[in-house]
Structure formats: C-alpha cells, structure tokens
Amino acid sequence: MQLSIKPNAKQALNLKQQMQLLALPANKRIRLLKTLGRQQRAKARKRIQAQKTVTGETFTPRASGKKGKMLKKLGRTLEPYVKNAKRLELKHKNVLTGRIAALQQGGGSEKMTASRMARIHGKPDYKAPCSRSQAKALRAEGYKVKRGKGNRYRRASIKEIMATLSHGKAGFILQKLRNKTVKTNWQIPVQARPFLGDNAQAVQRDLAKILQQLNR
Incomplete structure (x- = not known):
C-alpha cells in the first residue's frame, strides 16, 4: 500500500512559487518531497495513536470485540520514497506489510487458510x-x-x-x-480504517510552506 503525491502547482502555489518549484535542482526537489513525506508519515502515526481515520472518525472496532489499539505496527514501517525527483511515495518496504496496510486502509476481505x-x-x-x-x-x-x-x-x-x-x-x-x-x-471481512492520506489542498499548503523554508 502506498500514498503517492505529485506536486500540483495549480492548487495552492502562487505564480512565484510555481516558478521556484520548477527551478529547483533535483537534489532540492528530493529534499522537499522527502520532508513532505515525513510530515505525512507523522500525521498517519498520530492518527493511529489516536485511533482516528483521515476524516477524524474513530476506527471501526474489531469484529471479535477484542480491545487494544489497532494498526500499531503499520505506522512504524512507513517510509518516504522519491522517484525521479518528481513523485513521492509513502509506502512499506515489506510487500506483505503493504498488502495488510492496503486492506486496512480501504477495507475488503482477506483469504485465510488452515495452513x-x-x-x-x-x-x-x-x-x-x-x-x-x-x-x-x-x-x-x-x-x-x-x-x-x-x-x-x-x-x-x-x-x-x-x-x-x-x-x-x-x-x-x-x-x-x-x-x-x-x-x-x-x-x-475487514472494515476500512483509512489512516494514511490527506486532502489535496492540505498537501499543497504543506508543500508551499516547505518550499518557502527551502528558499530562505
């Protein structure tokens, strides 16, 4: 499971910021996106700690009725990756962990076998x-x-x-x-408990702030 972010200059950046973003060398664009990824990871971890979804709702309880916090390990292994200095992916290195996270994020059903x-x-x-x-x-x-x-x-x-x-x-x-x-x-059956992500406007606002800090 991954969160992919591609900077969209049209949403929250003014003309000057759009030009600055385009003019950034590759190493600075990577720094910008990595910083944005770490911020998104911190938000996801806070939601898991609070047991809240992206929209602020409480996680759906376990069907078994068992108490205790859910998804605790999923926040620990999230890592930001930048591709071609243009695209941010917040994902899990372990493929199986990523599948589990995707199922928890979007809901669905998981096949279980006796083995x-x-x-x-x-x-x-x-x-x-x-x-x-x-x-x-x-x-x-x-x-x-x-x-x-x-x-x-x-x-x-x-x-x-x-x-x-x-x-x-x-x-x-x-x-x-x-x-x-x-x-x-x-x-x-697995209930959706979306903990990763943000609305586009919030992401672009964060992007604008990071860009401002890079150009100080």
Whole structure:
C-alpha cells in the first residue's frame, strides 16, 4: 500500500512559487518531497495513536470485540520514497506489510487458510486437554454423556468435559453437533480504517510552506 503525491502547482502555489518549484535542482526537489513525506508519515502515526481515520472518525472496532489499539505496527514501517525527483511515495518496504496496510486502509476481505492460520498461531496440540472455551461451546450445543448404566443420557458439565475430552476430540464433536464440515479456506471481512492520506489542498499548503523554508 502506498500514498503517492505529485506536486500540483495549480492548487495552492502562487505564480512565484510555481516558478521556484520548477527551478529547483533535483537534489532540492528530493529534499522537499522527502520532508513532505515525513510530515505525512507523522500525521498517519498520530492518527493511529489516536485511533482516528483521515476524516477524524474513530476506527471501526474489531469484529471479535477484542480491545487494544489497532494498526500499531503499520505506522512504524512507513517510509518516504522519491522517484525521479518528481513523485513521492509513502509506502512499506515489506510487500506483505503493504498488502495488510492496503486492506486496512480501504477495507475488503482477506483469504485465510488452515495452513496460514497454523503459521500465525502455531499448530494446535490435538492431544492436549479440551479448553474451557471448547467445553462451554459443547455444553451450549447440548453435548451429553451416559447416565450410569443403560441408554439414558444427561448434559455434561464443563468440568467433566474438560476432564474427559482432548482438544482434537472436542473439536471433532463440536463440528458434528453444529453439522459443519471442516473448511480449508475462508474469507475474513475487514472494515476500512483509512489512516494514511490527506486532502489535496492540505498537501499543497504543506508543500508551499516547505518550499518557502527551502528558499530562505
């Protein structure tokens, strides 16, 4: 994901500033655009710190309900790059980080696979004891055990489920009770949280100020 800025002399620069911009040697144009890039990066980092979008709205909360600040790492790796002394690109050096940032910026959906989930969170120990969350889910689905001898059944307690089922077994039973097949891939919706960018007029005003400082 990247923010591209190409100076537009017609928006906020007066005639004298337009001439100054055109007359700048390549090294000064690079300095100007780099400075502008650092300013834009600082604004993006402040928005992430405040958990606000470019328009000042609060970031959409996580679908899971989990608290804590979002996108913290995305602001740290933003870097300004200048191409041909004419174009500023504010982007992430790491391609994967850039894709994640683009998804957060514009929203959309992310494909998740079982293998990728394992890489992120580690492969589950299916022989480990059933977790409390699994036990609660099983009980909510009506999981039952035999009541003594015969064919009578009763609902199992959370403590009992945790003591008798492994992680893998509990997951298997839960899938059966929910009548679900094991998915190998699925889509995760991602809400837009635009933190990078600025309106054209603000960018050009910043550009004019930097140009003035360069010509002092």
